[in-house]
Amino acid sequence: MISDNVHMPTSEATDVPPAAWHALTTSDVAQQLTVDPRAGLCADEVARRRSTYGLNAIQEHRARSPWRMLLDQFTDVMILVLIAAAIISGMIGEPPDAIAIMVIVLLNGAIGFIQEYRAERAVAALKLLAALNAKVLREGKQATILAAQLVPGDVVVLEAGDGVPADMRLMEAVQLKVEEAALTGESVPVDKQARSLTEVQLPLGDRLNMAYKGTLVTYGRGAGLVVAIGMHTELGKIAALLREEEEVKTPLQKRLAQFGQWLALAALAICAIVFLVGVLRGESVILMFLTAVSLAVAAIPEALPAVVTVALARGARKMVKKQALIRRLPAVETLGSVTYICSDKTGTLTQNKMQVEQVAVAGQLAARVPRVGERGEAGRLFGQALALSNDAVHQDNDRVLGDPTEVALYVAARQAGYDKERLQIASPRLAELPFDSDRKCMTTFHGEGPGIVAFTKGAPERVVGLCETIHDGTGRVSLKQDVVLDQAERMAAEGLRVLAVAFRQWPAVPSELSAEQVERDLVFLGLVGLLDPPRPEVHEAVKFCQAAGITPVMITGDHPATARAIAKRLGIMSSDDVVMTGEELARLPLENFVEQVEQIRVYARVAPEQKIKIVKALQDKGEFVAMTGDGVNDAPALKRADIGIAMGVTGTDVARESSHMILLDDNFASIVSAVREGRRIFDNIRRFIKYTMTSNAGEIWTIFLAPFLGLPIPLLPIHILWINLVTDGLPGLALAAEPEERGLMQRPPRPPNESIFARGMWQDIIWVGLLMGGVSLLTQAWAYRSGHAHWQTMVLTVLTLSQMGNVLAIRSERESFFTLGPLTNRPLLAAVLLAFALQMGTIYIPALNPIFKTEPLDLDELLLCLVLSSVVFLGVELQKWMIRHGWLMRA
Structure with missing residues (x-):
């Protein structure tokens, strides 16, 4: 009809x-x-x-062709600089270096292409x-x-x-x-x-x-x-x-892009200055050109993309074991920068299944259905009503199928001892009035001894109005409807979905099964409140995020009262906080909302475009935002967020394809592990940049200052490229395996706009680079003026081994190398020993001497080089000692 x-x-x-x-x-x-x-x-x-x-x-949308996607991977400033470095390396007769750089560039491009190609499937899903x-x-x-x-x-x-x-x-x-x-x-x-x-x-x-x-x-x-x-x-x-919706670049991508631009300008400046100074001093134009170009190539950390890729890939593998699947590698690090986590409620913070949370039977509140024998006849009838007036079906594999609300009532009744399958043998269903949205209730008839009992359940305002009496456990007494409705409203205010249960006894099934004849003169039994409960581990995860300086925010399409109840249980909001609805958000002018956005912890009844508005407003306030979700309605916000986190079990294909990371167990708490891993990875990437830029600065100071001290050019182009090859590669990659520092998760998130050189890093690059260059120049001055024929080899050895001392000391901002222990990062120890062996090989293997323009050192010369190259290690360790004792402040 x-x-x-x-x-x-x-x-x-x-x-x-x-x-x-x-x-x-x-x-x-x-x-x-x-x-x-x-x-x-x-x-x-x-x-x-x-x-x-x-x-x-x-x-x-009209997708870009695969070729266009592939070419776009090579438009980044850093990648262009590396391509230029490869071309120059080939021009000056160093094809191995050129090949190594191009392999790194192509590998980086291939990974980016695969990630972007997969992302194009989001709309198709x-x-x-x-x-x-x-x-x-x-x-x-x-x-x-x-x-x-x-x-x-x-x-x-x-x-x-x-x-x-x-x-x-x-x-x-x-x-x-x-x-x-x-x-x-x-x-x-x-x-x-x-x-x-x-x-x-x-x-x-x-x-x-x-x-x-x-x-x-x-x-x-x-x-x-x-x-x-x-x-x-x-x-x-x-x-x-x-x-x-355009995807937002990750903090790491932004920082590396800025770093690449700065580095490209620095490399050009180095080329020009070194070349001009050398020519003005009377050096060969060809020699100075090769030296300047070699130094510029050395200044570019071509191993950086490989180090970043390896660090992220290692982190991604570790996170899979913790139920977090990374779809786009930069997302591993991004969580370390996140300041806000905007989380969907259903299935993310909650279990995505209804559960009985509270019942009121015979005037008494409880957290569960009364067991058999509790609260007298009223308790028995209430439990039977939940079990029998229920269309949920129990399967052999211990699964219960049906409407989520009915399943929750079935499970709660069975846990209290009211097994539907057993009860319906003695009290089979004989007739029913199905649930109707107009009546807001349903009634079923069951045989009970010589008579019939009819159970009615539905909306409290409907069922209570059909009752004149209440069963108080011993018998029927007059019902105070306003008292019961007030109780129902209090339960609803706690976010519960409230149902009322009543009964009526009949001698036989009525001949006329109409609501007007059947659903009247009922005896009230009680109320039952249901809720999609929070995941038990999420409360601790929320506390952990807050301790780490990350603000959790709930964004849901559910009812405001339900959202408030869940948020208060999880500690996301306090009693004084307000819930903003989608309707209120729509009426609020954008400028007013931007001013309030950092004070709102819960949003309810929001539309998909409003989720994007919330994320954008937070980003406009300088926050880095993670968005979790599982539904189609979450997909645009997942893509817009700095990192989108989809649910792997309950999530839709659209949400997963739009995300950067997937939680395989749909566990919000798994994000905590990802945050920890992201911070460790960024620390290691930052260590590599600090290490390689400090080492490169040492090379630059050595070559740049030598002419002003009246010394010849200390290193040949082949020496510069050799140092670059042996010190940047394996040691840099090994830094990606460095364990996390103590107190990692007690630090606040990194400010989103913070430079990668912040927190004293650029000062360290300058002073450690100057120390490294100074020790090298001291070696040159003493050996050259003392008439040592091997002075250039000595400078090469001191500079190379100084960088190895630097990489060992740079493992921690505060902790001593001896406290950390050499075996806590075995790959790094192996890389340092290998670099030392290779350097010794260029000195003492006769076949390599003409290639690398080196000469064997005497024992006293070698010992002097070893002593001088340890100065940098000791200097960095002294700085850390001063930081630990409060003589030097670091953020």
Whole structure:
């Protein structure tokens, strides 16, 4: 039966249908769409509308070709500098160096290409959510067609198990329930109705007479008029947001891009200065050109992309063991910079299943259903009502299937000793009045001895009004309805979904099964409050985030009271904090919202575009934002956030494809492990940059200052390239394996706009570089003026081994190398020993002497080099000692 007395329309369909379909009667909707809902559209009209509106499909944006994606990987400043370095290395006769640089560049480009190619699948995944087929009424006959062939005005029939194929205004809803979690975040199926709603501005979750594309019918049946198809559906609007939303670069990408630009300018300046100074001193133009170019190549840490990739890849492998799958490697480090985590509620902070949280039986509150024998006859009847007046089904594999609310009641009753399968043998269901959204309750009849007992459960305001008495455990007494309703309101204020339970005894099943005859003169039994409970481990995870300077924020499509209850339990918000709804957010001017955004901890009933607005507002305030979620409605915000974290178990394909990271166990607490790993990785990348720039600075100071001290050029181009090769590669990669420092998670997040050279790093690069250069120049001055023929080899050895001492000392900002121990980073120890062996090989293997322009050192010369090269190690260790004792402050 179709509600609102729909009649045959007489006017043509408007080109721009009204947006608030839920506020119109079905008669008005049919008239706007020019369709007779009893017969549907004719073939000619379908063809005309299809030519006007197109197919009911999610449009994909024009994707870049694979070749374009690949070429775009080589437009970064750092990559261009490395390509230039490779070309120059080849020009000056160093093909091994050129090949090594190009391999690193190509590897980096390949990884970026693979990541970006996979990301392009996000919008494509949206298409899979659309129903493949639809049951439609056309020309008076029902037919099954491809959902893509639907047009506005089509009459679609819905049954349990169907995917909703388009946005529809329901005309008929018989016990119809629709699962909308993927679109709205609502944790339980929504009871639908066909009546028009009076309020025009309603969030999606409250439009009870609408069904939306991409959602799922879980119970009942219905019919509706198609009001939007394809990209005009709510699902299509999300696809458009996802397509238009640009992905934000990670903190690491931003910092490395800035570093690359700075380094490119520095390299050019070095080339020019060294070349001009040398030529002005009378050196050979060709020699100075080669020296300047070699020094510029050495100044560029070509191992940096490899070190970053290795560090991130190692972190990604470790995080998989902790149930966090990284889709894009930079995301490993990004969590170390995050200042806000905006989390979806359902399935992320909660268990995504309903559970009985509170009951009120015989006037007494409790956290569980009374066990058999507790609270007398009232307790027994209450437990039997939950078990028997229930359509949930228990399977052999110990799974319970059915509506989430009914499953929760079934489980709670069974835990209290009321087993449905056993009870229904003695008290089989004989008749029923199914749940109806108008009545807001259901009644079932069961045999009980010689008579019949009828159990009624439903909305408190409905059921309480049908009762005159209450069972207090020993017998029936007069019911004070206002007291019970006040109790129900208090439970609802705690975020619980409250149901009331009553009963009535009959001598036999009534001959007339109507609500008016059956659902009256009931005896009230009690209230039951249900909630999708928080995950038990999330409370500690929230505390851990807050201790680490990270602010958790809940963003959900659920009811404000439910959101508040969960947030307070988890410690996300306090009693004084307010919940901002999507409606309030829509009314709030942008500038006012930006001012308030850092004070809001919970958002409820928000639309997908509002999630993006929240993320953008936080980013505009200088915050780095992580967004967790599992639904289609989360996908645009996941893509926009600095790091998007999707749920692996309950998450949709769209959410996963739009994310940077996937939690394989859907456990919010797993993010804590990712934060820890991200901070460790950034520390190690920063160590490498500090190490390589300090070493490069030592080389630059050595060559740049020598002429001003009256000394010849201390190193040949081959020497510079050799130092660069042996010191930057393996030792730098080994730094990626450095364990985390103590107190890592007690530090606040790094400021998002903080330079990679902050916290004393650039000062260290200068003074340690000067110390390294000074020791090398001291070696040159003494050996050259003392007549040592091997003075150039001595400078090469001191400079090379000084860098090895530097890498050992640089492992920690505070802790001594001897406290850390040499075996806590075995790869680094092996890399240092290998570099030492290679350096000795260039000195003492005769075949290598002409290649590297070296000469064997005497024992006293070698011992002197070893002593002088330890000065840098001791100097850095002294600095750390001063930091530990408070003589030198570091952030």
